[in-house]
Amino acid sequence: MTVAEGYQSEYRPEALLDNPHCYPVEFVVRSYLGRYPSLKMDKARYPGSTVLDLGFGDGRNLPLLRNMGMRVHGIEITEGIVQAVAGRMRKLQVDCTLAVGTNADIPYPDMTFDHVLACHSLYYIGPGTCFADNVREIERVMKPGARLVFSAPMTSAYYIQGAATADDRHFIIKTDPLGIREGATVAAFADDDAIATAFAPHFTDLVVGSCRDDYFGLAQDMWIAVATKA
Secondary structure, eight states: OOHHHHHHHHHHHHHHHTOOOOOOOOOOHHHHOOOBBBOOOGGGOOOOOOOEEEEEEETTTTHHHHTTOOEEEEEEEEEHHHHHHHHHHHHTTTOOOEEHHHHHHSOOOOOOEEEEEESSSSTEEEETTTHHHHHHHHTTTTTEEEEEEEEBBTTTTTTTTOOOSSSSSEEOOOOOOEEEEEEEEEEEEEEEEHHHHHHTTTEEEEEEEEEEEEEEEEEEEEEEEEEOOO
16 A cells, blocks of 8 residues: 555545544644744734645644635645545635645645645655755745745654664655555654755745654654745
8 A cells, every 4th residue: 555545545535524523733723823932923914825735634724724814725645635625624614725736746836825834744755756856846836935834753753763764864664553654755854953954045044843742652753843935
């Protein structure tokens, strides 16, 4: 089973439509709506702005983005996921435009978005590409001064353990307790300096936080970051 097939099996239309719960990820809420010493987000500019949810998964963050007044777009890796989540959003009365795409191939013109959200997504590396390709493609569809909110795994994250090392940034996942990611190539970062290096020179004003949680045996160790298109 490929990674795309694994995720599509997770996001079946019948499972999503029958599930009334659609809660956003905590770091997404905190990044867009929280107040922190090193993070300054201009919330007054949210209404009417355009946002891309890059790899929206089951759609859990789409209602939040809509509720902030943004014009919401999203991409996912299969048509099956897109159609399943589109049905869920119609049921929740969330207006959004969803399409098939990948981190290195986003089906939008240059300089389209005021915001890009990449919640547990931008570090997946497609065949024949590398993480730098993802960064360049994300930067391409952002307007000058647009903000990128993203997460990226630490090298201590549970699914990086036991992974094959392709180089100092790329890892091939060998074991995933969730049974979805085996064989996927992902980028992971040992420290915030490594993140800064990966996003320069396309982004500036990088602010990095971290989240280390043990979810009942799964070390969900993530970097949380916000950056501005240079």
